[in-house]
Amino acid sequence: MALLEVEHLNKSFGATSVLKDISFSLDEGHSVAIIGSSGSGKTTLLRCLNFLETPGAGRITVAGETLYDGTAVTDEHALRQKRLHFGLVFQSFNLFPQYTALENVTLAVKLREPSKSKWAAIDAHGLELLERMGLADRAGHYPHQLSGGQQQRVAIARALALSPDVLCFDEPTSALDPELTGEVLKVIRSLADQHTTMVIVTHEMAFARDVADEVIFMDGGVIVEKGPAREVIDHPREERTRQFLARYAQA
Structure with a gap:
């Protein structure tokens, strides 16, 4: 179906x-x-x-x-x-320059979750996604510290963070x-x-x-x-x- x-x-x-x-x-x-x-x-x-x-x-x-x-x-x-x-990955990454890679991945999820007691689990999931992208060691880096390919992989992790039906x-x-x-x-x-x-x-x-x-x-x-x-x-x-x-x- x-x-x-x-x-x-x-x-x-x-x-x-x-x-x-x-x-x-x-x-x-x-x-x-x-x-x-x-x-x-x-x-x-x-x-x-x-x-x-x-x-x-x-x-x-x-x-x-x-x-x-x-x-x-x-x-x-x-x-x-x-x-x-739907999750959308843009041509030009569209990362927030003032946030780290991990913060870019988790921001939208945290905005939907008012209980800060759950944010640690959200961060853990964000780290798992970055690890899947081969970026576990870049979680604390800002976009300007990443190559274009790394920025796009952060953008993919961000799109996956909300568990969309279609990417x-x-x-x-x-x-x-x-x-x-x-x-x-x-x-x-x-x-x-x-x-x-x-x-x-x-x-x-x-x-x-x-x-x-x-x-x-x-x-x-x-x-x-x-x-x-x-x-x-x-x-x-x-x-x-x-x-x-x-x-x-x-x-």
Whole structure:
């Protein structure tokens, strides 16, 4: 049974239609990679899933609970509750510079837990997450003391701290130097091995092919092709997909 279901999602900015009738589902423990050129709607789709943008129409369901049914959600408390279903890792880390790595990981959890007697357990869990990221010895470091790859791994730990149903990545390596990209992809690969449910917007085609269960190719705000990752990357059916992958191979 699908954990995430997206049905007929649409989003426009003024007269510009950015998402057009987007539908897909994702089983628990599976990952889907979303590929496509800049401006194809990939990031807007993630922002709609996380309620950082409000879709214009459609339906979003997680674990059988309808989070969006075409009606705008204006209550801030309700929005925060819906966002808890998703964790989002941004391109540019978005860590708080005044907080240590551990504080960045635990801040949101502590804000939801008024009882300070439970904060020690929250810190312990935060340290466990940093250890999973290979950063146990960096818990007390501030973002400016960390490499870009280390900052992104802290951001992944922060997203995991709230135990989201679905973990979303918005081109998590695009702001990194090539030598730092591998360490972040290694973490995401390990999450896939642990059957973390993930939506990954990426420009790393080989990574998408080898790690994701499915691939969605978007162009012009529509899903052009979707299917098993290796099938879509190695044997695309649609001409637009073939042209995109050929351009990528020549880059």
